[in-house]
Amino acid sequence: MQIRLVRRPLLPGEFDAEKWLPLALVASGFAAxxxxxxxxxTPGCGFRRLTDLPCLACGGxxxxxxLLAADFLSAxxxxxxxxxxxxxxxxxSAWTVFDRIRGQSLRVRLVTDPSGSRLLRWGLAxxxxxxxxxxxxxxxx
Amino acid sequence: MEIHLARDGSSLGVFTxxxxxxxxxxxxxxxxDLAWRQGMPAWTPLAGWPEFAGLAAPALLADAPSxxxxxxxxxxxxxxxxxxxxxxxxxxxxATFDALPRGNFGKVVGFQYAAALPAWLCASVLWALxxxxxxxxxxxxxxxxxxxxxxxxxxxxxxxxILCVILGCAVVLLxxxxxxGAALQHVILLPxxxxxxxxxxxxxxxxxxxxxxxxxxxxxLNYLAGPWSLVISIIALSRVHRLAWWKVLISLLLxxxxxxxxxxxxxxxAGSLPSPD
Numbered sequence: 001m002q003i004r005l006v007r008r009p010l011l012p013g014e015f016d017a018e019k020w021l022p023l024a025l026v027a028s029g030f031a032a033x034x035x036x037x038x039x040x041x042t043p044g045c046g047f048r049r050l051t052d053l054p055c056l057a058c059g060g061x062x063x064x065x066x067l068l069a070a071d072f073l074s075a076x077x078x079x080x081x082x083x084x085x086x087x088x089x090x091x092x093s094a095w096t097v098f099d100r101i102r103g104q105s106l107r108v109r110l111v112t113d114p115s116g117s118r119l120l121r122w123g124l125a126x127x128x129x130x131x132x133x134x135x136x137x138x139x140x141x
Numbered sequence: 142m143e144i145h146l147a148r149d150g151s152s153l154g155v156f157t158x159x160x161x162x163x164x165x166x167x168x169x170x171x172x173x174d175l176a177w178r179q180g181m182p183a184w185t186p187l188a189g190w191p192e193f194a195g196l197a198a199p200a201l202l203a204d205a206p207s208x209x210x211x212x213x214x215x216x217x218x219x220x221x222x223x224x225x226x227x228x229x230x231x232x233x234x235x236a237t238f239d240a241l242p243r244g245n246f247g248k249v250v251g252f253q254y255a256a257a258l259p260a261w262l263c264a265s266v267l268w269a270l271x272x273x274x275x276x277x278x279x280x281x282x283x284x285x286x287x288x289x290x291x292x293x294x295x296x297x298x299x300x301x302x303i304l305c306v307i308l309g310c311a312v313v314l315l316x317x318x319x320x321x322g323a324a325l326q327h328v329i330l331l332p333x334x335x336x337x338x339x340x341x342x343x344x345x346x347x348x349x350x351x352x353x354x355x356x357x358x359x360x361x362l363n364y365l366a367g368p369w370s371l372v373i374s375i376i377a378l379s380r381v382h383r384l385a386w387w388k389v390l391i392s393l394l395l396x397x398x399x400x401x402x403x404x405x406x407x408x409x410x411a412g413s414l415p416s417p418d
Contacts, residue, residue: 006145006155008177011184013150013236020372111155
């Protein structure tokens with residue numbers, strides 16, 4: 001079974017994630033700050049209103065607010081998936097910027113074989129279920 | 142040393158030289174597959190590797206299929222090609238829009254309808270159910286919301302019907318909306334000297350809007366679909382018109398700013414009008 005990170009050049013026609021991710025992160029951060037600063041609110045979760053159960057994204061706005069206030073533990077409690085994904089994206093972006101400064105053109109990519117892919121898919125599915133159970137247990141209505 | 146292999150813009154994995162040799166002989170790998178290993182400047186087809194010269198025979202190269210037409214909908218309408226197009230546009234935009242064929246607007250319009258009609262039906266049913274479950278319809282709860290007095294008096298079925306008609310009109314007029322949207326985007330790109338004509342901009346707008354339409358109706362996913370469709374639009378327009386991505390970004394931001402300014406002016410005008418009372 002193979003699951004590992006490798007460094008290789010960008011394929012012809014491959015999506016250049018390293019170019020867009022740092023830009024998207026900065027733009028999203030700015031948009032979030034502006035939205036909170038000007039008091040804009042989201043319409044609320046339709047799934048929650050309908051079923052009284054949280055969706056996978058519930059708590060995301062509160063997590064973003066906590067992150068902007070540098071309260072990382074509260075943010076993690078509000079929506080672990082959001083915070084961990086954002087952390088991973090930030091780490092990858094920082095690595096990308098570091099590589100650009102060093103003049104390194106190789107890209108970091110995850111390589112798996114079929115059994116590795118299967119394990120990752122199952123891991124992701126179980127992780128999402130645990131995340132959803134956490135939200136259902138902890139998030140106030 | 143390990144060899145990285147790729148086909149059609151996707152990685153096949155990392156293999157040893159013996160595995161590649163065995164794969165070429167057994168037909169698992171093709172001579173046209175791209176390969177790279179540490180120290181090489183770029184990806185090279187296996188046919189060009191001296192180590193595999195005996196195995197990468199001309200016959201193997203001749204058997205290798207040519208690059209597929211992208212997006213999948215251009216190969217023909219169908220269930221499989223519809224989902225293939227969603228994948229091509231949303232997850233593989235560079236290769237898709239580099240290879241976007243010219244002409245044939247019928248296919249783009251067909252794709253938009255294929256994406257919009259089920260989404261329209263689902264949205265109508267979903268929202269009708271949503272209000273019915275909330276008990277907002279019929280009980281008059283909706284009437285308490287400002288401007289919703291008339292809707293609050295309706296039953297779920299009538300409400301769903303009205304929603305169907307409104308959204309149905311929007312769906313029927315979708316290609317027309319896209320003509321206007323594409324025209325605005327094309328005009329604002331003109332100062333940069335786009336390589337393609339208006340037709341290519343229309344095809345980009347049609348495929349990008351069509352691919353994101355089903356996701357726009359799914360609660361919570363629509364928050365992700367919106368920004369991502371903007372990123373894909375920038376990539377698609379820059380590839381089709383051979384423009385730097387930042388030039389397209391500036392143009393689209395300008396367009397968004399103009400639209401926001403128009404809305405603000407309209408709101409200001411509406412606010413300055415005398416009240417009917």
